[in-house]
Amino acid sequence: MYKVFVNDKPIVLTTKVEQEIGFKNYLLNTVHIGKVIKELNNTSLKEVRLIHKDPDKLLKKFLKKLPNVIAGGGKVFNDKGDILFIYRNDKWDLPKGKIEGNESIERTAIREVTEETGVNGLEIVKPLETTYHIFKRNGKHRIKVTYWFEMKTSFSGYLYAQEEEGITKVEWLNEEQTIEALENSYANIKLLI
Known part of the structure; x- marks a missing residue:
C-alpha cells in the first residue's frame, strides 16, 4: 500500500476493495486522475483508493498517470x-529539492539541505521512506517523488534561509518543538517524523 497526498488528503494505492465509508474506490487502470484530484480538493471526501490486483504494479502504473519530479531531502x-x-509557505517542512542533471539522489539530498539551510558537514545515516505528493505548477499537475535520508551533522554555525526558494526560517527543533511544528506541517512530513 502506498499513499500519495493531494494537499493533506491521501490517494491510497491498494489491492483491497473495501466498503466506501468516507472514501471512494476507483480502478487504477481506468481512473481519470484529474477528476480524483478535483474531487479531493473540492469535496469533504477524506481519501480516494485506487485499486489494482497486482501489488507489484500499483506504484509503477500510478506514476505513469502524471509527470514525475524526482527530489531528495x-x-x-x-x-x-x-x-x-x-x-x-506558512508551514514547517524538511529541506528537500529536485535532482539536477545526473547526480545521485544522495548527492541531491545533501546539496539541497545545504542550499536551503546553510548546514554542511552532512553525513547520510540511512535511507528513510520515499514520499509522494501531487502539486500543480504552471497549470499542470505533477507527482513529486521525494527520496528521504536520515542525516547527522556536528554543524553549529549560522543557519541560512534560502529566501529565493520561499524559505523564511531555518531552525533546529527539539522534541517538544518538533511536536508543536508538526501541527502546522504536511502529512508526508508527519509520516517521516
Missing part, C-alpha cells in the same frame, strides 16, 4: 538530537 539531526526544519 533530509531529516537532519545535530549532536543534541534536534531536527533541522525549514519554514516555507
Whole structure:
C-alpha cells in the first residue's frame, strides 16, 4: 500500500476493495486522475483508493498517470538530537529539492539541505521512506517523488534561509518543538517524523 497526498488528503494505492465509508474506490487502470484530484480538493471526501490486483504494479502504473519530479531531502539531526526544519509557505517542512542533471539522489539530498539551510558537514545515516505528493505548477499537475535520508551533522554555525526558494526560517527543533511544528506541517512530513 502506498499513499500519495493531494494537499493533506491521501490517494491510497491498494489491492483491497473495501466498503466506501468516507472514501471512494476507483480502478487504477481506468481512473481519470484529474477528476480524483478535483474531487479531493473540492469535496469533504477524506481519501480516494485506487485499486489494482497486482501489488507489484500499483506504484509503477500510478506514476505513469502524471509527470514525475524526482527530489531528495533530509531529516537532519545535530549532536543534541534536534531536527533541522525549514519554514516555507506558512508551514514547517524538511529541506528537500529536485535532482539536477545526473547526480545521485544522495548527492541531491545533501546539496539541497545545504542550499536551503546553510548546514554542511552532512553525513547520510540511512535511507528513510520515499514520499509522494501531487502539486500543480504552471497549470499542470505533477507527482513529486521525494527520496528521504536520515542525516547527522556536528554543524553549529549560522543557519541560512534560502529566501529565493520561499524559505523564511531555518531552525533546529527539539522534541517538544518538533511536536508543536508538526501541527502546522504536511502529512508526508508527519509520516517521516
